[in-house]
Amino acid sequence: MKIQEIREIIKLVDGSSINEFTYEAEGTKIKLKKNVGVSAESSAAAPVQSAAAAPQAPAAPAAPAAPEAPAKEEKAADQAAETGSSDANTHQILSPMVGTFYQSPSPEEPAYVQVGTKVTADQVVCIVEAMKLFNEIEAEVDGEIAEILVKDGQLVEYGQPLFLVKTN
Incomplete structure (x- = not known):
């Protein structure tokens, strides 16, 4: 699977109401989880951590990751x-x-x-x-x-x- 295909899947999942997505084909497995809630009230609930962020949860909670992204883009x-x-x-x-x-x-x-x-x-x-x-x-x-x-x-x-x- 090419990186462009993975990026497209990420964009589609990010723009949809899906909170969790798993794809398996030819020995490749991709699992995506979103932290974003449906409304402002639900975003205050405990965030769902992605598989990649789960081992690092104590050092870097998943919830602050979303607010930092615009700051990093502004810095760039x-x-x-x-x-x-x-x-x-x-x-x-x-x-x-x-x-x-x-x-x-x-x-x-x-x-x-x-x-x-x-x-x-x-x-x-x-x-x-x-x-x-x-x-x-x-x-x-x-x-x-x-x-x-x-x-x-x-x-x-x-x-x-x-x-x-x-x-x-």
Whole structure:
């Protein structure tokens, strides 16, 4: 299953009233759970934790994750403004899942990309590891890596900006 297909499933589940979704095919299993309630009153109830966030629950509760996402996007937008990039020609590569960010396929190999690297839409720029699965993240656009927004080995959230790409 390609990362684009996983992203599409995440978007569909996120935009629907479904709170839990499981997909199994050809040895691949994807399980998604949402924290979002139907109304403001129900969002105050105990949140449902995703399978990826469950082991980390004591250190990072699932409930604050949703409010932090816009703040991280604003921070990335501020960083883009500081670098002199305009939104018209800058694209953010976002994390499609919660996991650990890795710049290279293994510790002894060089990073997929550096600042200044020219990339194509289907080029792998990093890996996000979630539940012992290593998911290759593609650039999504043609351009040049303007900034790497996270450090190697850092935990990332769903929707967190990973890279800024200056498009042509």
